[in-house]
Every structure is written in C-alpha cells, then in structure tokens.
Amino acid sequence: MSRTVIIIGGNAAGLSAASQVKRLQPEWEVIVYEKGSYVSYAACGMPYFIEGIVNKFTDLFELSPDTLINERKIDLRLHHEVLAVNPERKELLVKTPVKEETASFDLLLIATGAQPVVEGIRLNPAGAGRIFTLKNMEDMQELSAFLHEKKPHRCAVIGGGYIAVEMLEAFLARGLETHLVHRRDQLANTFEPEISKLILEKMRQSGIVLDLNRAAQELTEEGEKVIVRTADGELVFDFVLVATGVRPQTDFLEGSGITLGLKGAVAVNKRLQTNYPFIFAAGDCAQTTSVITGQPAYVPLAPKANKEGYIAGINIAGGQEEFPGICETAITKFADLGIARAGLTAEGAQKSGLKAIKYTFSSRSKARYYPGGNENIFSAIVIDKGNGRFLGAQLAGPTDSVKRIDLYATLIQKGITLEEAFRLDLAYAPPFAPVYDPVILAARLGRKEMEA
C-alpha cells in the first residue's frame, strides 16, 4: 500500500530521511517542504566560507535539487513554509509561493532545524543591515556581500559558543579588527573554565580584542556604525555578528498537540516518534537524551541531525532502528588551537548528582624529540569516583591532536572504566603520540585520583 510521507525541512535530517524512505519504499510519495531557497548545504562550512578558505559558496552544497528530484525521486518544494500541523486530521497548512493550502500525509517528519536566538539584546532597528546572525545560506550570503561591498574594518562577535569561536577566527583571518563581546569572563559553560581560559588566551595572542564581562543590552545601527550598549558604556563597530545560540524552529507547532520539551524542541522516543506515532522529528528541532544521565538534552549538531534523519527515514519506511542519544561530543578550532569536548562538565556532572571529580594535565601529543613535540595538549577529565568511569573530557591542543576526543566519547558512552582504559592497546609512533598516549595518561592519573 502506497503512503504519502511529508517531510518539513530540506536539510541534513530531512533529506537523509527522504533518501532512506525512497530507498526502502521506492513507490511511496515523499514530499519535502523547504521554506528557503536552498537545500542540502553544509551549514558547518559557512564560517570557513566567510574566512575565505572555501572558494565558492556552491562548494557547500551536497546534493543538488536536480539530483534529489530526478535521481532520488523526491518531490522537493522550495519556498513552501508549513504554518501548522493538525495531527488528528493528518493535515498541514502550507504557504506556497502563491497561496495557502492544506496537504494530507500518512506519515510526517518534522525536520525544521533551529534558528538563532538573540536573548536579552534589543535590536534597533530589528532588521538592521549591519547586525548579522549566521544560521542559513541566506545569512551567509548577506554577510559575505556586506564584507565585499562595504569593506568594514572593525567588528564584534557577541557570544561564547562554537559559532562565535569560528567566526572570530574567520574575521581575524580576513584582516579585520575583531572583538569578542561577551557577558561573562568565560566562554559558554559547555567549556570547562580551564579550557575556556586557554582559548581566550590564544585569542588574545592572535590579536582578538577581548571585551569580556560586557553584556550587550542593545544594538543600534547609526549610519555606518553599530553601537553596542552595555552596562559599562558603549562600543562602536562597523558591524556585529550575534552568535548567542539557537533554539528549535518549532513555533508553528504550538497548539498542535505535539509534545514539546527542552527549549521547545520536539519530544521524541528512541525511534524518533513524537507522541503521535505517525509523526517523527529529527535534527536540530528535536530533543534527544544524554546517554550518560538518561536526561533530556538539546544538542543542535550535524552528526545527530544526519544520523537521526537516516534512522527516522528507515523507521518511517517501516524499519526498527533506535537512536540512543548523544554524549555531547563536539570539536572546533581557533586558528591552530584545536578544541574538543565529550560528556559532562564537572559542574554538569555534580548537578546531575554524580560523584564527579575533575583533574587536568598538560602532556605531549607527539614524542618529545619529534618536530612539534613541544606543543602540548591540555586535558580536563571528569570521572565518577563511585565507579571509576569517565564522565567527561575536554581537550585543547594542536589541531591534529584533539580528534582523540572520539576515544573519550566512546569510553564515556560505553561505560569503560579507567582500569580498562589504561589497558587499551593504543597506537604509538613518534610522529603521532608519546609512548603513553594522553588518553592512557588520563587513565593512569585517574587511578591516582580514585585512590586519593
């Protein structure tokens, strides 16, 4: 029996799902509504386009509309915005380029992603031309055009998360006088304070001006300037990028009966079903679970979106796949400093009621005598004193050293103890690691912490 599947959102989660449904159920009708002009682009690459190391914005596209429509047989509709969902009637209200209409589905996937939040900052005027956010391709094009046409000199990034870090790198690399305006003296609390300190120090050394402990209250565009008003006076820039986080794009679901959770993200079970079993959600609009605490979590990152889309698609097509949740693994860099995290911060672990202890150490990431051997990697490790397991890890070091966060993510996710980790047979050669890899060292030092 053929079914009609509607997918709201034409990016990572939505298109992964659409492709799986068509792979498994080629006869089913799969309609994707995308409210913007672009689908299937690598949003995580946008900072690097602004930086100038991705040549063409079209390089960021993964699959063309042509491939999606003609090869994958997906009924892709651009500039179609879903305004409301009626689960009882299995209907949507859709705003097409020409009218509003209803559409019926048998199965629905909500994959609308996230949108920037600008909390506690008044924008004056709201749609000012020199105040930017960066969430989608349109945002990026607008910012890029501005940089080329107006040739600004002095800018600020407001925020303390990954996008802020990456955009500071990008603007600095373009030769701009680049300020970080942030309400705290540390970056986002997803970073351990020690890691935050290392990143800020690296930024300072690289030439970023750090305007810390300065909460922006109002941004006002005046002529060719943006005035940032803070409690301690005003700062003036040629333009400002606001990167203070995102929230799920789920406003259109209010009153639909679909249960929302953390920050308004759609609540789903492990099969990615909402409270209506024929309605699924995946990606940055969907809530997930911490595999460590079992608590709800909101983590709008690409690997989750892609994997959830893949799994939701298989389940929509009749499969039985589960997504267990996330470990809060993330990685980025500022200039040549790699930064990575997995699991809980010490503070987060303590708040979850775990008997967490944190220890930090600096170690080599290559053999001492090998070129680069004097560039250290800094590790902040959180362990559970109760059972000797890893709860969290954060790394800052040479860019080629911090992908070992994946190993910590695995130790955390699979509940591997310090004792077991010390006995892992990890790879050694002078160009790649010291003979005791930093992960082995973390286990060895953690054993001492357990005894203390």
Added chain:
Amino acid sequence: MSRTVIIIGGNAAGLSAASQVKRLQPEWEVIVYEKGSYVSYAACGMPYFIEGIVNKFTDLFELSPDTLINERKIDLRLHHEVLAVNPERKELLVKTPVKEETASFDLLLIATGAQPVVEGIRLNPAGAGRIFTLKNMEDMQELSAFLHEKKPHRCAVIGGGYIAVEMLEAFLARGLETHLVHRRDQLANTFEPEISKLILEKMRQSGIVLDLNRAAQELTEEGEKVIVRTADGELVFDFVLVATGVRPQTDFLEGSGITLGLKGAVAVNKRLQTNYPFIFAAGDCAQTTSVITGQPAYVPLAPKANKEGYIAGINIAGGQEEFPGICETAITKFADLGIARAGLTAEGAQKSGLKAIKYTFSSRSKARYYPGGNENIFSAIVIDKGNGRFLGAQLAGPTDSVKRIDLYATLIQKGITLEEAFRLDLAYAPPFAPVYDPVILAARLGRKEMEA
C-alpha cells in the same frame, strides 16, 4: 623485610619496572644490569634521527644515568651482561667489565628486549662495515657516522615491516637513491594486501626504487660496495640496511628452566610472572596474549614494553596488577602517508577459525569543501559475521587522519558491535572529519555486509 630485586635490561620495560619498585618499596635494593653503554633511550626515534629531523642523538635519551642513580636510587650497572640464570638458587652469572661473578636476587625481572634477525641471508663477512641493522643506539651511531663520513649515494633496505618503511623514508629524505629489496611483492603480512599496495604505490611515487619479489640470499661486501645476491641476479649498493624483523633476546635463558614460548619469548601469566613466580618478564623479550583470540602473541612494540614494565614493577613490589594482552595496534608513516593497524588481518582471523569478512572503502577524512578535503583515507575493516563485532582495521591516509585507529583498537578490544559503533557520538567539524566520520561509515557499511 628488604629485598634484592635484579632487573636485566636498562630500557623501557626494565627502567619502568625499576622506578615503580623504588616508588613503592624505597628501601629495597634495585640493581639494573645493562649490557650496552646506553639506557633509557627512545629506540623508536632512531629512524627520525637518521632522517635528520631529530637534531642531536642525545635528544633521544629520556632519563640520564645520573637521574636514575642519584634521584631514583637505582643501582644501575652499564656493561654488565647476564650470561645465565639459575632460578633454583636465585642466582645470576654476570659478566662485568672486569670479570664474571654470581649475583643473588629475591626477585628478578627479565627485560632484555629483542635483537635483529637476519634469516636466510648469509652475511659475507659477518661483521661487514657497510651492512647495517638498527636495533640499538650503537647501531644508530655506526650508521650515522657511516653516512656522514662515506657520503654514500645508493642504498637498499631489505625487509617489509615498520622499521623498513621508516628507514626508507629516512634515506630518501637524505637524498639517497633508495631501494626496497623485498622477497615478496607485498610488505609484511601484518599489512592487509590493499594497504600494502597503497604504501608501495606511495613509495614508488616518492622515488623509492622497488625491487620486489627479490629474496636476498647473500650480502657480500666488496671494496666500497655491497653485492646483494638474489635468485634473479645481483644488485649493487653503497650500503644495505637489513630490517627483516627481531626476535626476543633470550638465548642466555636456554637450559635455565624458565619456560619460553613463541619465537623464544619468555612465557608469562597476566601478572607477568614466568613459571617461577619470583621471576618476571616484560617488554620485547616477553610473550603476551592476543586480547581478541586469547592465543599467545609476540609483539615487540614500545607501549607494551612500557606498560608491562610499569605493571611488572608494581607486582614485584607486592601489587596485584594485570596486563591483559595486546590488540596488535601499530602506527607509522611513509612521507605524508599515515599507516595504522589494529586487531587481526582477514587472513589471520580466518586462520583463527573466526567467521571473518573484510570490506574496504575510501572516504574523506575532512569535509569535502575544507582544504585537504580531497585527500582520502582508505580503510580495510574485518568483522566477525557471527556476532557483528570488529576484528581488525587498517588505515592509510593523511598523517592527521590515521590516529583514529585507536578508536578501532578500543572497539575491537572491548567487543563493541557495529550496531553500537554506528551510534557512537563522534566529533564533527569541517577541519576534522566529514559529518559521517570514517569510523561511523565503517559501521554503517559493515551493517550492510552483515545482511549480505
């Protein structure tokens, strides 16, 4: 009650153990006999000294004799060779620089390491000045002095293992016409054929002359040349490095009653005790166990030696630590090609009676559009079709991509299934990985292999 601990061998395993014994039992007497002139050096760094990227040979030293003797209070005796062990009498026969003498111990650690094997090749004369091996500091100094004084132009490396690969890189980087003379058309069978092919191709492109399928039968020094005689005629070089493997340095234990195993390595239990519970063995002279098959294994690599020394030292001092064995994890590089392995080859797994299947794939190691995104990583994966677990993995790709072998080693060692691995929350950002990390991709592809 004070004890006398004797340790035979002053390198990774021996000195790790000595340090632990003195840390835990500061009053005990710890004597280390080292037959050579040097202790505590990074043997794995020797190829990079020859290559010229480690400046001084003294950079390779970890702890000075002074530190060992005066700070760690270890009774270190250079140029002391142990000729025989008598477990019943708890005595050794030692050749000192001036005489032979007996020495008594309460506890003994055998940590004599390995020595090069030159199997099936006659050396003519035996101690020729242009035929080299590279196992210890004296070998390295001899080779280094030769290169500086004789300024040779054309050389050959005989062998197909890690040292061969690293020394080919070293000689080539020094501007020598460098040949690989090898008896097979593939490198050592520790490499999957597909990986071996990629390495050989990289060598060829880099300018190494590949003399494959040429088993050297006799090396003869004639004037300023070395003649390599093979079944297909002779090859002539200015010098030759023989890197055809190593074997445990345990000849002096013959007839002692201490049980030897694979290749003559000392057989030990998980506490690293020999058949005499007061005699321990650790490092390249000691047999270990494959954590995958449970079978005896001989793997003379530095992480094992260091960790075994550490654990043996704790146990000698009265502790209760176990070393579970190895996963055959190893890493190296040739020029800018990183090479890594963990676990079993497909052939090895099949020989062990496992229902092993192998699949290979090439994938990005960074985001497609990020600089370097077109440099692929090649993966050869072996899984157990019976239980969906990883048995082996081999990687060849950019040097900053192959340390993810540690993740495979962990999956293999801890018996994590493909299904579980697909759900690991691994780190993604464009400079570090594609959104589906190659490890996640391996799990995803492996799921299909399981169904096939």
